[in-house]
Amino acid sequence: MAQWLKRGAAxxxxxxTDRKVRDIVEAALADxxxxxxxxxxxxxxxxxxxxxxxxxxxxxxxxxAVDSLSPQERKDIEFAQxxxxxxxxxxxxxxxxxxxxxxxxxxxxxxxLPIQNAGxxxxxxxxxxxxSAHMSVITAKVAGVPRVITCAPPFQGKPARAIVAAQAMAGxxxxxxxxxxxxxxxxxxGTQSISPVDILVGPGxxxxxxxxxxxxxxxxxxxxxxxxxxxxxxxxxxxDPEMAATDILGQVEHGPDSPGVLLTNSEKFARETIAxxxxxxQILPTADHARKAWETFGEVxxxxxxxxxxxxxxxxxxxxxxxxxxDPDYFLKNMTNYGALFLGQRTNVSFGDKVIGTNHTLPTxxxxxxTGGLWVGKFLKTCTYQKVLTDEASALVGEYCSRLCxxxxxxxxxxxxxxxxxxxxxxxxxxxGQATPSELTVA
Numbered sequence: 324m325a326q327w328l329k330r331g332a333a334x335x336x337x338x339x340t341d342r343k344v345r346d347i348v349e350a351a352l353a354d355x356x357x358x359x360x361x362x363x364x365x366x367x368x369x370x371x372x373x374x375x376x377x378x379x380x381x382x383x384x385x386x387x388a389v390d391s392l393s394p395q396e397r398k399d400i401e402f403a404q405x406x407x408x409x410x411x412x413x414x415x416x417x418x419x420x421x422x423x424x425x426x427x428x429x430x431x432x433x434x435x436l437p438i439q440n441a442g443x444x445x446x447x448x449x450x451x452x453x454x455s456a457h458m459s460v461i462t463a464k465v466a467g468v469p470r471v472i473t474c475a476p477p478f479q480g481k482p483a484r485a486i487v488a489a490q491a492m493a494g495x496x497x498x499x500x501x502x503x504x505x506x507x508x509x510x511x512x513g514t515q516s517i518s519p520v521d522i523l524v525g526p527g528x529x530x531x532x533x534x535x536x537x538x539x540x541x542x543x544x545x546x547x548x549x550x551x552x553x554x555x556x557x558x559x560x561x562x563d564p565e566m567a568a569t570d571i572l573g574q575v576e577h578g579p580d581s582p583g584v585l586l587t588n589s590e591k592f593a594r595e596t597i598a599x600x601x602x603x604x605q606i607l608p609t610a611d612h613a614r615k616a617w618e619t620f621g622e623v624x625x626x627x628x629x630x631x632x633x634x635x636x637x638x639x640x641x642x643x644x645x646x647x648x649x650d651p652d653y654f655l656k657n658m659t660n661y662g663a664l665f666l667g668q669r670t671n672v673s674f675g676d677k678v679i680g681t682n683h684t685l686p687t688x689x690x691x692x693x694t695g696g697l698w699v700g701k702f703l704k705t706c707t708y709q710k711v712l713t714d715e716a717s718a719l720v721g722e723y724c725s726r727l728c729x730x731x732x733x734x735x736x737x738x739x740x741x742x743x744x745x746x747x748x749x750x751x752x753x754x755x756g757q758a759t760p761s762e763l764t765v766a
Contacts, residue, residue, distance in 0.1 A: 325624050326625050329622055330622055332619050362505070373500070410682075418703065420432065434706055435703045438543070439521055442510030442522070456495070472498070523543070551687075554644045556648060557646075562648070564598070565599050566647065570672065576607070587625060629654075643665065662686045682696050721748065740758070741755075
């Protein structure tokens with residue numbers, strides 16, 4: 324039986340926080356719906372202290388941001404973007420259009436069609452998270468999306484030069500210096516100056532995630548990507564307490580609402596890791612954010628076996644799952660609920676976040692139970708089509724359709740089948756009746 328040496332905030336506390344966020348977002352989106360650009364401007368001033376005549380960056384501003392990069396900075400961004408583009412292209416190449424003759428004269432197929440307009444959110448209020456530009460814009464462009472716009476909040480009172488440069492280098496068609504609810508609402512709802520998109524993608528804080536949730540249906544969304552979640556699965560053979568503590572703190576520094584969880588089969592290892600976290604918090608430059616997250620949402624769980632560790636991990640369904648055990652592949656083979664796995668101590672969540680090539684926009688709040696992360700397929704619609712090439716095929720399918728429609732009581736549907744049985748099968752079927760079995764019927 325698994326035991327918790329440390330638990331995070333109670334469900335009631337989280338629910339109350341979620342309710343407050345939900346109410347704020349609902350009111351903000353209604354304001355954008357009604358007032359458009361004026362509402363967006365008011366929110367930008369209120370939440371980010373940011374105002375300008377036009378929130379879309381000019382080409383001169385974009386060029387200046389790119390030119391401001393040192394040669395090494397540019398090379399580093401280009402390396403990361405090449406890894407993301409390469410893996411996205413591999414994923415795209417795995418998705419094939421199909422066309423097959425399923426019965427004589429009956430052809431079925433599907434095409435993978437790109438969404439026409441994508442809005443990409445790049446978080447950057449606390450840190451300039453330029454990696455999100457690679458993950459969203461490049462992936463959309465590899466999928467073939469014609470119009471990709473981006474929004475990122477100002478950083479320290481102005482557009483974050485690294486984010487702007489990364490957005491431009493990734494291929495964004497328009498770049499806006501907007502953050503939070505106002506960015507999400509403007510892209511989804513549209514304003515006098517911003518044409519709406521068809522899908523919203525990208526991670527963000529609780530307000531961004533809630534705005535995407537409330538707008539789902541009006542536009543598509545990639546997934547619910549709220550505050551970062553990290554689960555470290557470790558044992559004394561595959562890891563040591565310092566590395567486990569480092570990898571937990573390396574993610575909870577995102578913000579005070581980022582859960583970090585240790586799951587192990589050793590109480591000794593668990594307690595030593597807790598002690599290491601406290602030691603590292605004394606020297607970590609971002610300890611203000613990390614400590615709040617660890618104290619409020621950090622958890623430490625001790626399980627009896629690998630099997631129990633899998634059960635607990637699948638119940639948590641964490642965004643990031645880093646496995647540092649004697650047999651990491653056991654978890655690859657047996658786990659089913661996770662955003663992304665990081666196997667062995669030579670890799671880590673930060674590699675996936677920044678540079679290795681897999682996408683870092685991943686499901687949170689247990690959404691990993693039913694979806695994976697952002698990938699090229701999120702920007703594609705798999706749309707089916709059918710062709711019936713012969714009279715015999717139309718009459719055959721029509722005969723079955725006629726009787727199945729009658730079984731459901733759909734006379735109008737049935738007549739769509741019946742008229743084809745009459746014309747192409749040259750058979751007498753009563754109006755609003757049903758076709759009787761014939762020699763065409765397949766046993």
